[in-house]
Every structure is written in C-alpha cells, then in structure tokens.
Amino acid sequence: MHQLLKFMLITLLVFASLGLLGQPAHDDILTVELFANQAGVAAGGDLDLALVVDISHPWHVYAPLGNDDFTIPISPEIFVEGQAFVVKDWQFPEAEKIAVAGIKEPAAVYGDRLIMRTTLTVDESATENLQIRGEVYYQACDDAQCLIPATVDFSLMVPITANTGAAQAINSEFFSTFQAESSAETVLSDDQEDDDISGLVDEYGMILTFAIIFFGGLALNLTPCVYPLIPITISFFGGTGASKGRTFWMALAYVLGIAVTYSVLGVVAALGGGLFGALLTNPIVLIGIAAILVGLSLSMFGVYEFRLPTGLMTAASQSKAGIFGSFFMGLTLGIVAAPCVGPFVIGLLTYVAAQQSVVLGFSMFFTLAMGLGLPYLFLAMYSSKLSSLPRSGTWMIGVRVIFGFVLIAMAIYFIMPLLGSIGNSVMAIFLIGAGSYLILFDNSGEGNPWFNRIKQSIAILLIILGTWMGIPESSTQGTGIEWAHPTTQVALDEMLAGPKPVMIDVYADWCIPCKEMDKFTFPDAEVVSLSRQFTAIKIDMTKQNGAFEKALLERFSIKGVPTYIFFKNGVEIASLRSTGFENAEAFLKRMKAAL
Secondary structure: OHHHHHHHHHHHHHHHHOOOOOOOOHHHHEEEEEEEOEOOEEOOOEEEEEEEEEEOOOOEEEOOOOOOOOOOEOEEEEEEOOOOEEEOOOEEEOOEEEOOOOOOOOEEEEOEEEEEEEEEEEOOOOOOOEEEEEEEEEOOEOOOOEOOOEEEEEEEEEOEEOOHHHOOEOOHHHHHHHHHHEEEEEEOOOOHHHHHHHHHHHHHHHHHHHHHHHHHHHHHHHOHHHOOHHHHHHHHHHOOOOOHHHHHHHHHHHHHHHHHHHHHHHHHHHHHOOOOOHHHHOHHHHHHHHHHHHHHHHHHOOOOOOOOOHHHHHHOOOOOHHHHHHHHHHHHHHHHHOOOOOHHHHHHHHHHHHHOOHHHHHHHHHHHHHHHHHHHHHHHHHHHHHHHOOOOOOHHHHHHHHHHHHHHHHHHHHHHHHHHHHHHHHHHHHHHHHHHHHHHOOOOOOOOHHHHHHHHHHHHHHHHHHHHHHOOHHHHHOOOOOOEOOOOHHHHHHHHOOOOOEEEEEEOOOOHHHHHHHHHHOOOHHHHHHHOOOEEEEEEOOOOOOHHHHHHHHHOOOOOOOEEEEEEOOEEOHHHOEEOOOOHHHHHHHHHHHO
16 A cells, blocks of 8 residues: 555656646647537538637637647548448638737637537438437647647437428528628638639629639749740740731630630539549540641751641641641640649639530630730741841751750650659650750850850759669669558558558659659658658559549549548648648648647
C-alpha cells in the first residue's frame, strides 16, 4: 500500500508539472447536439441537419477557412447505422477574426455558439428509423494555451415516414439563424473553387465576373502547359511575309482558334464530368500534335517555307487563306494549353456543371481563353518581323535552327506517354544531340560574337538537361515515397479506413505539373521522410476508361490533374485539397496539417 501511495503521489506531481491538472475536461468546453428540420423523412428524401456546438468562455475553436496550415480546424463527421446515405459538404457561418499568439494574421475562430448545417439524402430502400451518429474533431484554445485535440460524439434518431409531405417541420430557429449568418466565404467544400465563382457572381454581378475570368485566363500564361505556345507561335508566324495589317488579322484568328478549342474542351469536361485536357489521352491526338510540331520544325530548318496545303488553299480565297490557316492552327494548338488547370479553372468547371447551361459555359470559357491568348496576339505580331530578317548566311539561321529543335523536343514530349519506359531516354538523347550539333556543326552567326555566346550557352544547357533526364530515377531520388497503386474501390476503401492518414496523388502521364511534382517535390528528403507517416496513394488517370477511374472522378469531384487529397480517419480534409504544382516547402505544410 505504501508503494502504491508513493506511485500515485509521483504521478500527480508529474501531471502537475506538465500543467495538465488545471485543464478542464473536454465535455466542459464543448457540447454538441444535432437537430433535423423535420420530424421524419421519406425514403429517398432529403433531411436538413443543423449541428449546434456550444463553446464555453473563454475557449474558442478554429474555423476551417481563413487560417494558416498549422491550425487545427473544427471538423464534423456523421454516418447512419445500417443505411446507405449521401451527405453534402458542411456549411459554416462567418467566423470571428481575433489576434492569436504565434499567428501573424488575425485568426478565424468560433466562440460561444456555432451552428453548422448539411443535407442528408436518404437511400430509397430505407425502411427503418435513421440512427444518425457522428463526432466533432476540434482543438480548444484560449488566449494562453491550446489543449490536445479531441472529439465529442453526438447522435439523433429520425423516423422514416410514408411520404415526403408527412413529416412536420421543426427546429426552425436553428435553420433560420443559419440562413442569416451563413457566408459564401466560409463554406467547407470539396469544390471550394465553385463557391468562389458563385461568390463572384453574387457579389459583383455577371459583367464584372466575366472581367475577372478574363484576367484569370491571362494568369494561366504562368502555368507550364502554355510555354510550348511561344515557340509554336514564333515558328508559325515567323515564316510569313504578310503585311502588318494582315498579320494582325491572322494573329487574331490564331488566338480565336485557341479560344474556341479551349472553350469546347472546358464545356465538354464540365458537363460531361471528365478531366479537363483528357483529350490528350487519345494516342491519335498525341501523334497528330507531334506531327504538326515536326512539320513546323522542318520549316525552321529550311526544308520548305510554310504554306497552307493545296486543299485548304482551294477551299478559301487567296485573300483569306492565311486567316483560315491561322484559325485552323489555333484550333489544333489550343489542346496544348488544356492540361494545365489551377483552382480557378476547376472552380469555373464546377460552376458551369452546376448551372447546366451550355451558352453560359461556352461564353465563360471563351472569355477565359481570350485572356489566355491575349499575349500571343502581340507575340504573333512581333514574330512576323522575322520574315524581314536575312534568311541565310546570318545569325538568323541559328535562331530558326534553335526554334526547330525546340519544336522537335515538344513533339517528343507529346508522344512520351506512348513510348513508355524509354520516353525519358529518347528525350535525353535528342537534347544531348541537339546541343552537340549547335556546338560542333552549326556555323551560323560566325560574324556575331554575342550570338555565338548565346547559342553556345543554349547548347550547353541542352546537354546538361539531357544528361540530367538520362540519369536513372533511382540514382537521384533514393528510395523515394513508397506509393500504393489501388485499382479497385474495395482496395482504396481499405486504405482509407486504415490507421494512418492518407495522401492521394491523382495524376496523368500527359500532365506537365505532375511530372514537375515527381521530379522536384516528391524526391525532397523531408517530403519522403514525412510520407512514411501516411498511406501514400497514386492513382493514374492517363486513361480514364475503367470503372474504377470513372467512379473515382465522380466520387471525389476531380476536374483536373494533378489533384492532391488528404484523409484522416477516413474523412477528407477538404481545406487541404490542392491542384497543380507545389514546391516541397508548400507541400510539406499540407502534409503536416494533415497529421
């Protein structure tokens, strides 16, 4: 007994030294109760739910939006015992902004009472009463400290009624309060970007929204998928001898062609539910683009001067052939810009799909694509001046040769998914060969020392890049992230239900940002080390024809690649979903926030 008392005393002293004895129980900080908007629900019907959370003073919890990646937001989860069901995303009221120690910006928090709402759709086969259960995951903080994250359980029983109109409306005070307090800025959604677009329309009206979309398209020029349009535009317009006025109309037709293709792809993807840019999964399309690029490169090497095919020349008058050809080229090359999508474009895709309006969808994406194409209008005008420079015996020959090599490199890039494991080797050999040719055999610009220095620098860069690409993955990346590759829904669900948090990378072979992530972000030592605390999953959407891939697109509302999704306790942490390339530092923040 003496030893037992001694042990208890030591234990109390340890807890006291850690400052844990003075902390209140979690049940004293946060109480949760679930309410429905009606006394019953019919099978196949919808039931609005309000989760009322009372928070004791002076504690607060963090909101799911408006904070940095290191705060732990409040996160509710519900399920129905023995019944199939669908739950929409939770909606949150507007949060309070306060100054919190350790966080630079004012933090978005909830105190006192928080009311969240969602809608539950009951399965049509439901016959028994709904036993709804759930939990709220949160971290309570005050001005001086934050407690260990915890969960609070809740439950509710709702009878199944004979028909939709049989249930009596109840608890109106919770739902009317929510309607008055809810804000589009604080909706926790897997498709958060959709709310952004909806919020733009609600706040600024349709005209200003279109202006914002135009500038969003202009920002797409910062994505890597549109880089190939620069040499393509220069090579296409560089060989024409058109006047300045005619070149303007040709350039405008070229940009319109890009815009039309981009718009059609966007609307089809949004209304059809497929990935944006998935047309590039078709080998015929890939080979066709590569053939066009090789054809343009031959013009750069002086094999021929670019002219429209005879059939197209016959189809249009001499005065319009150049404009028609420019438009046709823009239609084809608009595909190049399609694979790169960011959160803004995904939000636009989701908004168009929700509106179910082809006219609205086409007009919005056309506006977006015109913003994308605006720089190429000026680039085409400038490129046309290349025709006035000497065509032989001068440094301009070297410029054309360099652009020719760039076009061939792009052609190889587009068919790399078809080459499989030898794709990198083929590209590496070409780059090294191109660089060697420029140094050893190309004698253009011998009378221009400054150009020779530029050409030699480019050649050395090509050789270095080719050598780097030729190095086997294992010698540069070590063990790397140990990715799992589930191919069935059952296998994926088992991984999601495992004890570890889950990190999913949805990628495609034709996706440039995906390759950048594999080359720059995932080999990072810290990313690899931290990944061992996750179940890391890679899902290939290069050919989205299988039942598993189609179901995954719909289940997780995936509109573009790469998409990164994080799960904890089987539930997605929606605020951590991201699309597009991120450097190692930014991606590490998401990983740490998911733990």
